[in-house]
Amino acid sequence: MVKTKKYLTIDGNHAASHIAYMFSEVAAIYPITPSSNMAENIDEWAANGRKNIFGETVEVKEMQSEAGAAGAVHGSLQAGALTTTYTASQGLLLMIPNMYKMAGELLPAVFHVSARSLAAQALSIFGDHSDVMSARQTGFAMLATGSVQQVMDLAGIAHLAAIKTRIPFMHFFDGFRTSHEIQKVEVMEQDDLERMLDKAALQKFRENALNPGHPVTRGTAQNPDIYFQAREAGNRFYDVIPDVVEEYMQEITKITGRPYHPFTYFGAEDAENVVIAMGSVTQTIKETVNYLNDKGEKVGLMIVHLYRPFSAKYFFRAMPKTVKRISVLDRTKEPVANGEPLYLDVRDLYYEKENQPIIVGGRYGLSSKDTTPAQITSVFDNLKQSEPKNQFTVGIVDDVTFTSLPQVPEFSTVPEGTFEAKFYGLGSDGTVGANKNSIKIIGDSTDKYVQAYFAYDSKKSGGITISHLRFGDSLIRSTYLVNSPDFVACHVPAYLLKYDMFEGMKKGGTFLLNSVWDEEETKNQLPNKMKKFMAENDIKFYTINATKLAEEIGLGTRTNTIMQSAFFKIAEVIPYVDAVKEMKTAIVKTFSMKGDKIVQMNYNAVDRGGDVTKIEVPSEWKEIKVNGELDEKEYPEFIKNFVNPINALKGDDLPVSAFLDREDGTLPQGTAAFEKRGVATHIPEWIADNCIQCNQCAYVCPHGVIRPFLFDANDKSKAPVEIETIPAVGKDLKGYE
């Protein structure tokens, strides 16, 4: 009997915590980006009384650091409670000492990790595998997933197999790309997973708990005479893991129809050139493999799901015998090793084998560097060389040590009929929230596959946010940014001059601008480059004065709901009346606790958001010459060649040589003088009459717009006349103003 499938439009962290909740009795947490939502979800669900598989509410304990969380996991497991945690990056590093203990003591801990970079020359909150790779020697089994659906499907195996084998599991997926990407996924049901639970093993785990009723000695010190033997005694628990995982995967495949193995092969059965990788990049590689095979090539992808233990048996079972050349992609960098970890593992597997393929390795996607089909194509192209480059990089230009592969122009492998949209917003203006809401509406009220990903700059609040939305009738595997949008919305008028928002935009696409000007003035404000692009590419151009509308409605600077409504009005992905209904339902959910007035204001925003203006693009704009818009200011070299490209969202184009003599992370100071964001629509003003000289304005303003100075008569005499002053307050400050 086939059950009705249930879907949720959620991100990877949600999917992981959905599963983790079922199997947790205790969660010991210390949230860290980008894993935080997992811990927060568990905490919230526990507060709401959600029940796990055992009919209990999870006990959540927040500790004082990740080291404490790991200690609590260890202790809780020794007390017989199934215990989980959620972490990333340096957080995981702090857990390493306890991880050795948990593995050594055969405790079924489960860690869900949204893999993230480690702080080296600089900190980074973004995604790669440096953190999980730094814990690969601890004795934890490691399970990798590459999409929100895979997280949903396979996260349970970490729990099930940990209980059955007694070996702790780390389940990891890519920070941000998977942890924060929203997709519509088929839900894994609690009762399906419960059926697979090895209840006898669980019972044994519980009976083995430390208990004053039947005391044992555990956690001893061992001497040279017996430590080695004891360490080898654990082998048999590891030996069975690949088979156990494969068995569970087959049960999951039965339920979901999606094929999973410790190593899952995808592509031509008789492939000669194969890429091996794990994590979200495998989705992009699938797209690329299909694209290349459609063009007549014979290529394939080996997806690593069970990374530790690394099973030769399942590897060779999955890999086509025809393979001649292999490229192993690692999302980490070990600067002192011959090669990255996954590459070394694969070279080892084929050593002493007959018909050894050529095996090269490369690094990609460090710290959420976007990895595109074009980059994957260059990886396959490399394999076609007579001597493929080894220890290469893709996604960057390395003009210093020349590791990078030749760049291939970007092209689209997104399934035909997929709608792609990009929204440029200001951090904390609500754009991201509105887009999350939009994609849920589309996901939940249509049959479409949906995807949403949000790129932030590091300045967060007040910085730029770009929302990348896709939806369509085919499964969306494009685990990279939208680079050929059908729709672009600019929520911040000031961005017109700052960013190249039309890059890669499709012919006939739509541009929606939040414009504070009327039609004529809008046309004046548009840079020539944009005008020309719109005319030449038949761009449909809409404006709405969301800034003014928001103020009128009483929402202040919160333009998000108006812009959301405008998007639904123009894009027509679902009938606009239905969209309005859904948006209003969401508003009630979000704001009903804040009172009717707030709800009504947001209702108004939805209604007014339909008032978009279509502006005809004059065909004579095609004739415009674009050249007079160069920034003529004199900048220091560092600002011109380093800061300005980064601020213009062109940091990806900086070659490695841009970091010469900055390798240690050192940067000059004084950039504030050149780095003006110019995004505010209002400027604070000092009102002398109201001032009590508390100086809090200087303290709180991130822009330093108001700065207090103490003037004596001499200073005053030299100040420009328009400078207003007031006499200084305070005993010792007589005579100062």
Next chain:
Amino acid sequence: MVKTKKYLTIDGNHAASHIAYMFSEVAAIYPITPSSNMAENIDEWAANGRKNIFGETVEVKEMQSEAGAAGAVHGSLQAGALTTTYTASQGLLLMIPNMYKMAGELLPAVFHVSARSLAAQALSIFGDHSDVMSARQTGFAMLATGSVQQVMDLAGIAHLAAIKTRIPFMHFFDGFRTSHEIQKVEVMEQDDLERMLDKAALQKFRENALNPGHPVTRGTAQNPDIYFQAREAGNRFYDVIPDVVEEYMQEITKITGRPYHPFTYFGAEDAENVVIAMGSVTQTIKETVNYLNDKGEKVGLMIVHLYRPFSAKYFFRAMPKTVKRISVLDRTKEPVANGEPLYLDVRDLYYEKENQPIIVGGRYGLSSKDTTPAQITSVFDNLKQSEPKNQFTVGIVDDVTFTSLPQVPEFSTVPEGTFEAKFYGLGSDGTVGANKNSIKIIGDSTDKYVQAYFAYDSKKSGGITISHLRFGDSLIRSTYLVNSPDFVACHVPAYLLKYDMFEGMKKGGTFLLNSVWDEEETKNQLPNKMKKFMAENDIKFYTINATKLAEEIGLGTRTNTIMQSAFFKIAEVIPYVDAVKEMKTAIVKTFSMKGDKIVQMNYNAVDRGGDVTKIEVPSEWKEIKVNGELDEKEYPEFIKNFVNPINALKGDDLPVSAFLDREDGTLPQGTAAFEKRGVATHIPEWIADNCIQCNQCAYVCPHGVIRPFLFDANDKSKAPVEIETIPAVGKDLKGYE
């Protein structure tokens, strides 16, 4: 001009700190076994005003944990001070997050690590490479040494190369085996190392320090746009390391005459079978290689000194082209990997090479498990098989997952003419200290090479200590315990019945017993097995009643000086009168601050220690039948098969199967009932008249000899008559006794 060579008789930690002091401006420490002496030496020398290369006294800061020490190292380096630390095991794990930062920021940190096991199924303070291997991905260069002399010779390269290349270095050597082994070594002089210092690089490091006078921004956050490029920008600093290290090694070779390279080959030029290893085991392998080649084999050893970066260039430069089979020895275990790290590196190097050798890997010596020439022979034997076993173990019997190689009987490769001695003492009875003193006397007052190593059981104070001393005219490379002693001393009469002290003893050897009995009674007390052995092997037998003498002199239980003097009297390694002089000189050094009385007592101990009694071994002892000494007590299985072997120093013989169902480190309780050490010569007695019922006796006595109970009249009536009681003190305890 050849300088006069200067020698010191010191341990590895001393050698490392001797060098580290020269190059340190700041030492941020948090001592952990077995690295503690390094930090302690630095601290002591700084307190005494010793000067480093720059004429300064080192500033020593003890932090609150290793994480703090690593943070302080990082900060201090950013402030422009050459900074070092010393750690091991979990201590190193806590430093990992900061290690990534130091490497990323190109800071010339130097860590000296006495490599130690990590706590897994049990904690262990002993030596292997698990800790340093868990930090191999941090971006630190890694330099391995294998003897006290190598520490002395090469530790400076860690400092010199870190300054020159800007990459932090971890210099590691084996915990206990090298860190605590005492050898007579040629001293590396400060001015020799100073000459090699790249002063321009040092100047650049200092100028690059954070300084409010010329502020820079450092330690930023980077986003996906630039992190990857910035990470690759560091490559060029790593690329030069092997050449820099080779250059410095050549300078060291010029000074010392000892050949060093990043990979140093030893053995037959046309070897077909080669073992690759790093650390102290390479000394034992050298002995074994010589032994086997003398027997006509063609074998070799590749010593890894520069482990990270792992240089293919220097590897292939050193390795004979004739190699056909390679066995890589790793002193760590990564239960979830295909193979251990060094093994994977070597397999990678030969991949795609012509004439690929067969490469297998194995584990040895976990947690200071002794690795002997016999074990190394079995590693070479394995290579002779048509299909050599891979992922093997040596030094244990694995009868569960069958990883272990067949055992070869122990044999001696110790250079002829080397005197080997073993001393059985009680933890904290001063035996170890006396033996350290003896070996220094021999080292400093003769031309002989000397070695001393001390094996402790985990009970430390009150547990057994075995001192292993060697001295002779040839270089001593035997980095394993003394297993064919010329001399055995038993400082604790109770050990006669407990331990097999004659195991492996040479024919014609000498046995010195601290006997509390007269000659007749001593003979009675000797177990038959010992008597028979002595008679059959022409053992010279001496006794001295050191226990009684120590009491008479006023030294209480400190029998060490008496036994030391007795050793010099019997062994005659140097004229006894000279030994007496040297011992007295040492006594003045150690005790002069405690007053003349103490000095005189120890002088007396030296003088009385000469009063040894030679006991003739009756030849009829050869006829004794040995069989009646079986322990007939009924023991639970766990005690009989697990606890008793361990307590009898036979823990090394326990096979892996002894740990079945104890893999997680769980042990039954109640062992105290069976585990009697019986080593005390006095027993505490409760004197009712003196008792004020403070109960401190119960609290402080590790043996629980006196335990307070509260009796009511009923209890009292049932107690044996000889139980003495006193009325209980305290208002609420009327009626109790």
